[in-house]
Amino acid sequence: MSDTIFSKIINREIPADIIYEDDISLAFKDINPQAPIHFLVIPKKPIATINAITEEDRLVVGHLSYVAAKLADEMGFAEEGYRTVMNCNEFGGQTVYHIHLHVLGGKLMGWPPYTDKPKPLE
Numbered sequence: 001m002s003d004t005i006f007s008k009i010i011n012r013e014i015p016a017d018i019i020y021e022d023d024i025s026l027a028f029k030d031i032n033p034q035a036p037i038h039f040l041v042i043p044k045k046p047i048a049t050i051n052a053i054t055e056e057d058r059l060v061v062g063h064l065s066y067v068a069a070k071l072a073d074e075m076g077f078a079e080e081g082y083r084t085v086m087n088c089n090e091f092g093g094q095t096v097y098h099i100h101l102h103v104l105g106g107k108l109m110g111w112p113p114y115t116d117k118p119k120p121l122e
């Protein structure tokens, strides 16, 4: 898989506001926050999309939710609540092809999460 900007953040080739790191994952603040709290939890293993997750990746991907919950607790917003989102491909709104769990908090979230943009013409 080709390197994405997130591989560069993992390798410290470009800066990011890193808030957590372990052997499997890294968490850092989103450069364009969509909520008062918005950070990304990513695997160190470069997996392009949810569709590319293999059986052997299951623990890695589950670990991302574990880290999200652990950080929400440590940062003090677990009880009030938050949202985790992983976008997949074009219709999911994915722009960086290294899976990442968005963690959004600090405000009341709306539902549904989409805007009614017209479906692109075939």
Ligand code: 5GP
Residues within 6 Å of the ligand: 005, 016, 017, 028, 029, 030, 031, 032, 033, 086, 087, 093, 094, 095, 096, 097
């Ligand atoms: P996606 O649209 O793929 O679900 O989310 C990608 C996220 O990565 C976006 O929220 C975007 O703001 C964030 N992002 C893109 N490039 C960078 C970067 O260089 N640094 C950081 N911290 N976030 C980035």
